Amino acid sequence: MKRKRSNQTWWQRRVAGLSEKTRRQPQSLPPFSRKTWPLYADITIQTVKSLAYYFIGALFIGGCFAGGLLAGYFASIIDQTPVPTKAAMTKTLNNVSASTTLYWAKNVEISHVKSDLIRDTVSIDKMSPWVQKAIIATEDENFYQHSGVVPKALVRALVSEVTGIGSQTGGSTLTQQVVKMQYLSNETTFKRKAIEIMYALRLNHYFSKQEILQEYLNIATLGRNNKGQNIAGVQTAAKGLFGVDAAHLTLPQAAYIAGLPQSPSVYTPYTITGSLKPAKELAYGLDRQKTVLFRMYRAGSITKKQYTDAKAYDLKKDFLPQQSANSATQKYSYVYNMVYDQAIEVLAKQLAQTDGHSESDYNKNSALAQTYEAQAEELLTTKGYQVTSTLNKTVYDTMQTVLANNKNSFGQTYTSTETDPKTGEPTTITEPVQNGSILLDNDTGAVLGFIGGVSGELNHIYTTRSPGSSIKPLLVYGPAIENKLIGSETMLADFPNNFVNYSVTDYGNTIQNRFLSATEALKWSYNVPAVHLYDKVRQTVSVKKYMDAMGITTLTDRDYQTLGLALGGSDYGLTVQENASAFSTFARGGTHVDAYVIDKIVDPLGKVIYQHKKPKATPVFSKATAYIMQQMMHNVVSTGTAATLSWQLNFNDTNVFGKTGTSNDYKDLWFVGSTPGVTLASWIGYDNNNGTAHTLSTNASQYNINFWAALANAIYAKIPQSFKLTDSMARPSTVKSVKVNAYTGLPAADVSFDGTTYKLSANTLTSLYNDWEPSKSTANFAIGGNDEDYKLFWQHLTGANNGYGVVSKGNKRATVKKSTTSASTTEKKKEEDADKDDEEDDTDEKETPSTEDKADTAATTSSAASSSSSQATTSSERTDTGRTQSQQGNTETGTGSKD
Numbered sequence: 001m002k003r004k005r006s007n008q009t010w011w012q013r014r015v016a017g018l019s020e021k022t023r024r025q026p027q028s029l030p031p032f033s034r035k036t037w038p039l040y041a042d043i044t045i046q047t048v049k050s051l052a053y054y055f056i057g058a059l060f061i062g063g064c065f066a067g068g069l070l071a072g073y074f075a076s077i078i079d080q081t082p083v084p085t086k087a088a089m090t091k092t093l094n095n096v097s098a099s100t101t102l103y104w105a106k107n108v109e110i111s112h113v114k115s116d117l118i119r120d121t122v123s124i125d126k127m128s129p130w131v132q133k134a135i136i137a138t139e140d141e142n143f144y145q146h147s148g149v150v151p152k153a154l155v156r157a158l159v160s161e162v163t164g165i166g167s168q169t170g171g172s173t174l175t176q177q178v179v180k181m182q183y184l185s186n187e188t189t190f191k192r193k194a195i196e197i198m199y200a201l202r203l204n205h206y207f208s209k210q211e212i213l214q215e216y217l218n219i220a221t222l223g224r225n226n227k228g229q230n231i232a233g234v235q236t237a238a239k240g241l242f243g244v245d246a247a248h249l250t251l252p253q254a255a256y257i258a259g260l261p262q263s264p265s266v267y268t269p270y271t272i273t274g275s276l277k278p279a280k281e282l283a284y285g286l287d288r289q290k291t292v293l294f295r296m297y298r299a300g301s302i303t304k305k306q307y308t309d310a311k312a313y314d315l316k317k318d319f320l321p322q323q324s325a326n327s328a329t330q331k332y333s334y335v336y337n338m339v340y341d342q343a344i345e346v347l348a349k350q351l352a353q354t355d356g357h358s359e360s361d362y363n364k365n366s367a368l369a370q371t372y373e374a375q376a377e378e379l380l381t382t383k384g385y386q387v388t389s390t391l392n393k394t395v396y397d398t399m400q401t402v403l404a405n406n407k408n409s410f411g412q413t414y415t416s417t418e419t420d421p422k423t424g425e426p427t428t429i430t431e432p433v434q435n436g437s438i439l440l441d442n443d444t445g446a447v448l449g450f451i452g453g454v455s456g457e458l459n460h461i462y463t464t465r466s467p468g469s470s471i472k473p474l475l476v477y478g479p480a481i482e483n484k485l486i487g488s489e490t491m492l493a494d495f496p497n498n499f500v501n502y503s504v505t506d507y508g509n510t511i512q513n514r515f516l517s518a519t520e521a522l523k524w525s526y527n528v529p530a531v532h533l534y535d536k537v538r539q540t541v542s543v544k545k546y547m548d549a550m551g552i553t554t555l556t557d558r559d560y561q562t563l564g565l566a567l568g569g570s571d572y573g574l575t576v577q578e579n580a581s582a583f584s585t586f587a588r589g590g591t592h593v594d595a596y597v598i599d600k601i602v603d604p605l606g607k608v609i610y611q612h613k614k615p616k617a618t619p620v621f622s623k624a625t626a627y628i629m630q631q632m633m634h635n636v637v638s639t640g641t642a643a644t645l646s647w648q649l650n651f652n653d654t655n656v657f658g659k660t661g662t663s664n665d666y667k668d669l670w671f672v673g674s675t676p677g678v679t680l681a682s683w684i685g686y687d688n689n690n691g692t693a694h695t696l697s698t699n700a701s702q703y704n705i706n707f708w709a710a711l712a713n714a715i716y717a718k719i720p721q722s723f724k725l726t727d728s729m730a731r732p733s734t735v736k737s738v739k740v741n742a743y744t745g746l747p748a749a750d751v752s753f754d755g756t757t758y759k760l761s762a763n764t765l766t767s768l769y770n771d772w773e774p775s776k777s778t779a780n781f782a783i784g785g786n787d788e789d790y791k792l793f794w795q796h797l798t799g800a801n802n803g804y805g806v807v808s809k810g811n812k813r814a815t816v817k818k819s820t821t822s823a824s825t826t827e828k829k830k831e832e833d834a835d836k837d838d839e840e841d842d843t844d845e846k847e848t849p850s851t852e853d854k855a856d857t858a859a860t861t862s863s864a865a866s867s868s869s870s871q872a873t874t875s876s877e878r879t880d881t882g883r884t885q886s887q888q889g890n891t892e893t894g895t896g897s898k899d
Contacts, residue, residue: 092604100385104393124214128249133301134258140174148175148204223268227325259288274322334452347376386602395449436460436576445593461576468568470661489767491515491745492529493784514805523640532784534566550582580681587674590626591617624734624770633657648709666696677724734771739763749776
C-alpha cells in the first residue's frame with residue numbers, strides 16, 4: 001500500500017517534528033541504585049566532556065583574539081619604529097666600547113664615559129675554536145640555521161613568563177642578545193622585545209654569522225677578574241681569569257667562560273676584591289662548566305673522550321692569584337663629571353617623558369626620578385650614546401691657565417695632619433683657597449666655560465655659599481625700582497638703627513650718619529641703606545617671586561623672613577651658577593633663561609633623542625628696570641667697589657656692569673659682572689671641611705677682582721665676538737628722567753620742617769625712574785630714617801655742626817667735634833659747586849644717565865673733613881656685617897650675616 005505523500009517541505013516537517021517532541025512529557029531519571037549508577041556515571045561524563053569542549057572552545061577563541069591583539073600591537077610598534085640603516089647599525093656594532101662619548105661644543109671629544117667594565121677586543125680568528133663552539137652549544141645551538149630569531153624559543157619564553165616556570169635557555173638568540181647589549185636598554189617590556197626582534201632580523205640580514213658571533217664574544221659580560229674589576233669579552237676573561245690570550249684557551253677553560261654569560265655575578269670565580277670565592281660559591285661556576293661540556297658533547301662538538309677528560313680536569317689550579325688594580329686619573333675631571341651628571345639628569349627626564357610622566361611628576365617624586373636616573377646611567381655606561389655639551393674647549397682651557405697663574409694670590413694654603421680612619425696612619429690634609437667661576441652666554445643661557453676648583457673633585461659652581469652683597473641687585477634694588485619705590489637718586493637712610501631684634505652697620509662696623517642716594521649706596525655696597533630699602537620692599541611685594549623667576553631655588557622660607565637676606569645672610573646661600581644666571585637677567589633686558597650644559601644627545605643608531613631648545617624667556621623685570629640697574633651697576637665698575645677694573649680690562653668697559661659681594665668675616669668673596677653678551681662670575685673661599693673656620697684676608701676682595709679681570713681679558717682674547725661690547729641696551733621709552741635736588745633726591749621745592757621753611761632751588765642731578773615721576777621734595781624725603789635723623793639733616797643744611805655726615809664707629813651717632821672750618825662755609829661751597837654742575841648740565845640738551853652723574857659727590861652733605869674720611873676707603877669692598885644685638889657674626893659657615 002502506497003504511503004500518502006505529504007505536501008509539506010522538508011523544513012516544515014522538521015519543525016513539526018521538533019514541536020511534537022516539545023509536547024511530550026519529560027521523563028524523570030530512575031532512582032539512583034546499583035542498577036542505575038552506570039546511567040548516572042554516563043550522564044556525568046557527558047556533562048564534563050561538554051563543559052570541557054565549551055572551555056576549550058572559549059579558550060581557543062580567546063587565544064585567537066588575544067593573539068590578534070598582540071599581533072596588531074606588534075605590527076603597530078614595528079610600523080612606528082624607524083628601520084635602522086646598515087650604516088647606522090655598522091657604526092654601533094663596531095663601537096664595542098659600548099659606552100657613551102662626551103663632547104665639547106663643536107663636536108670636539110672630551111672622553112668616553114667611564115665604566116667599571118674592562119674590555120679588550122680581538123677578531124674571531126684570534127679566539128679559540130673551543131670557546132666559539134662552547135658559546136653556540138650553550139647559548140644558541142641553532143645559531144647557524146635561524147634568521148636571527150627562533151619562533152618556538154619565543155613561545156617557550158612567553159609561556160615561561162606567563163606561567164612562572166623557568167626556562168634554562170630563554171627565548172633570545174645570540175643575535176638578539178647582541179641587539180640588546182648594543183642597541184637597546186635592558187627593560188623587559190613587550191615593546192622593547194618587539195623592537196629587539198625587528199633589529200635581530202635586520203642584523204642577521206646585514207651581517208654574516210661570524211661577524212655577529214665575533215661581536216657577541218667581544219661584548220658579553222663575564223663577571224670579575226683577579227683584580228676585582230668587572231670584565232667583558234672573552235679576551236679580557238681569558239687574561240683576567242687564566243692569564244692567557246683568547247686564542248690559547250683550553251677546552252675546560254673555554255667551557256668555563258662560555259658558562260658565565262647566564263649569570264656572571266654568580267658564576268664568576270672572583271670577589272669584588274679580586275680574591276677567589278669560597279669553595280661552596282666557586283662550585284656554582286664549576287658545575288655550570290660541566291653543563292656546558294655536556295651540551296657540547298650532545299651537539300657533537302666534542303668527542304666522549306674529550307668530554308670525559310675535560311670534566312675531570314682540575315680547573316681551580318688555572319685561576320690567577322689576586323692582584324691590585326691601577327686607578328687611572330681622568331683628564332678634565334671637572335668637565336667629565338659635570339657633563340656626565342647633567343646628561344644623566346637630561347636623559348632621565350627624557351625617558352620619563354617617553355613613558356608618559358610629566359616634568360612636574362618627575363620633580364616631585366624622588367623615587368620616580370631615581371628609577372629613571374638609574375636607567376639613564378645604565379644606558380650611558382653600556383650603550384654608545386653621544387652627548388654634546390655647550391662647553392667651549394678653548395675657553396675652558398684658557399680659564400684653567402688663568403687660574404694656575406693666579407691661585408697663589410687668593411690667600412694662604414693651610415695644612416694639617418689627621419689620622420686615616422681606615423689605615424690608622426697619619427695623613428696630611430691641604431686646604432687652599434678654592435675658586436668657582438662660570439661664563440654664561442646671556443642670550444641662550446649656555447655654559448661656555450667654568451672653573452670647578454683649585455683642587456679636589458668638588459665642583460664649586462654647584463656648592464651653595466653666602467652671596468654677600470652680590471644679592472642686593474637681585475633681591476633689593478631691582479624689585480624696588482620695578483615696584484616704583486625708588487629712582488636711581490632716591491635717598492636712603494644710613495644712621496644708627498634698631499630693627500626688630502636686628503641691627504646693621506656698614507663696612508668696618510661704621511655708620512655714615514647721612515642720607516645717600518640709591519646709586520651711591522649700591523656703588524659702595526653700604527649695608528644700612530640696603531636693609532632699609534629691603535624692609536620697604538618686603539612690605540610692598542613678595543621678593544620670592546622675583547628670585548624664583550630668576551632660577552634661584554636654594555633660598556629657604558626662613559631666609560625670606562629675615563632682613564639679613566638683604567646682605568646675603570641665608571641658611572645655605574646661592575650657587576655660582578645660580579648667581580650668574582640670575583644676574584644675566586639685567587643684561588637680557590629683564591627676562592631670564594636657565595643655564596644649561598647639555599646641547600644634544602644622540603642614541604646608538606644616530607637618532608637625536610634630545611636637542612636643547614631655547615626656552616621661552618621668563619619675564620622678571622621691565623626693560624626700564626633692567627636699563628636703570630645697568631646704569632647704576634656700571635658705577636660699581638667705574639668709580640665704586642670694583643673701580644680698579646676700569647684700568648685692568650683690555651677692552652672697552654662702557655657697557656660693563658657688576659657687583660661685588662663679601663660675607664661675614666671674609667668667608668666668601670664674589671664678583672659678578674656682565675657685558676651685553678656674557679656674564680662672568682667668580683667666587684673664592686675656603687671649603688672649611690673637618691670643622692675648620694679659615695677666613696680670607698681683608699685684601700682678598702681686590703685679589704678676586706683682579707682675577708676676574710684676568711679671566712675676562714683672557715677669554716675676550718679668544719672669543720671677542722661673544723662679549724658683544726658695542727651692543728648696548730637701547731634706552732626704553734618708559735625710563736623717565738627727572739632733575740632732582742642733590743640733597744633730597746626729589747625735585748626742589750620749599751620744604752617746611754619743625755616750623756622752619758627751607759628753600760631748595762637747585763636741581764643738579766638726573767634721576768631715572770621706571771615709568772613714573774616723583775612729587776616735589778618733602779620734609780621726610782628718604783626711605784628709612786626717623787625724626788631725629790631728619791632733624792640732623794635739616795639743621796645741618798642751615799649750618800649746624802651736629803655730626804651729620806660724620807662716619808662713626810659702631811651702631812651709634814658721631815661725636816660732634818669743633819672744626820676751624822664752619823659747617824655753613826662748607827655747605828655754601830657745596831651749593832656753589834652744585835650750581836656750577838647745574839649750569840653745565842643745562843648746556844647739554846641730551847639727558848645724562850645715572851652712570852654719568854656725579855651723584856656721589858653732589859649728594860654728600862658731610863663736612864670737608866668727614867667727606868675726605870669717607871673717601872679714604874673707596875678702593876676696598878664694604879663687607880656685609882649685619883648682626884643681631886646678641887650675636888656677632890654668624891654661627892654657620894658660609895651663610896653670611898644672620899638676623
